[in-house]
Structures are given as C-alpha cells and as structure tokens.
Amino acid sequence: MVTVNSTMVPLGTPAPDFQLTDTVSGRLVARSDAAGRPLLVMFICNHCPYVVHIRPRLAELTRQWLDQGLAVVGISSNDPATHPQDGPQAMAAEARAAGYAFPYLFDADQAAARAYRAACTPDFQLYDRDHRLAYRGRFCASRPRIENPPPVTGAELAAAVEAVLAGQPAPQPQLPSLGCNIKWTPGREPEWFPH
Secondary structure, three states: OOEEEOOOOOOOOEOOOOEEEEOOOOOEEEHHHHOOOOEEEEEOOOOOHHHHHHHHHHHHHHHHHHHOOOEEEEEEOOOOOOOHHHOHHHHHHHHHHHOOOOOEEEOOOOHHHHHHOOOEEOEEEEEOOOOEEEEEEOOOOOOOOOOOOOOOOOHHHHHHHHHHHOOOOOOOOOOOOEEEEOOOOOOOOOOOOOO
16 A cells, blocks of 8 residues: 555646546446536545544435535446455445445546546545636545544534635645555556655
8 A cells, every 4th residue: 555645736727527437326427427516526435544444424414415416436447357345246236334325437448537636535626617727635634553643523624614615715724645556457657756
C-alpha cells in the first residue's frame, strides 16, 4: 500500500463526462444524469483502510445528501486483476453491506480516474449545479492507524455540501484527502500520478 494525497484539482474545473455501470443495479450512470444538480464524485474502494475507517458515516451522510437533492456517485477504479476484492461483484456486495444508497460505479478502463485526476481512495470532488468544481479535499481530520484518532464526523465535506446546496462557495481552506493510491493497471500510471 502506498499512501498519497489527492491532487487538488483547481477549483472551477468542469466535471469530466463519464458513463459507467452501477455494480448493484447494472444500469449505466452518466454525469449528465445529474444535470442541474450539484454532484459529489467519490473515488473509493472496498479494501482501503482509509475508506473502511469512514464507511458508516459516509453511508449515513450520503443518504441525507441524496434526500436533499445532491447527486452522489462512488467510483472504484482499482485494477481487479491485482485487487480482486475491488472487482464489480465484490463492489455490489460491499454497497449492500455498507448501506450505500448512491450508485457504486466500476471504472473498468480507469478512464474516469484519469479524467478526474484521482490519486487516492477516498478522493472527494464536489461540483456545483453547473458542474464546476467547488470542493476537493478530505472527509474530515480522522485517520486510521493513528493512536487516538479524532472521531469520524465528515465535517469538512459536510460543510462544503451544505454550502453548495445553498448556492454558496465551499469553505476555505480545503485540505487534501489522504489514502491508498489508486491501483493502476501495471504500466498505465498517469504521468501526473505521484511515484
């Protein structure tokens, strides 16, 4: 496991298009499905201890945000040849076990991760109603594998979601997410990916 920070894409960047399969329903989900609504794109996976650490609170908050009109997708881009625990069948089981209400999408060719410059899991990118980047950064300050970690609140992402849903700018400063690196297909790491 390599621990890396998110790339902190410039604010105002337009959300790249995607069309990916939801591992639970089997339906195709596209960015355009969220036209006119704020959109949260989360790069997550099943096995990463950083995602596992926040999983219950993430499931709880995203259910609330979906009810408030936020479009939410989770995307797993890890190579299932090297990490079969992150393949589509395991993703569907994980979504059910975790209580994820959002589509959990499989990025088979890793094109979405490349387009969004996703570097780690979890990696959160929040877009406004015009699908311009309003927040990129961490869920909150809590981390696994440290002594006496602060509680998992999701406060930083929640404050950004609240602001964007109200049509306001997301709070500053925005601190990068930290997590396991995306498991790129060997030899296909993007040139910008931290080595």
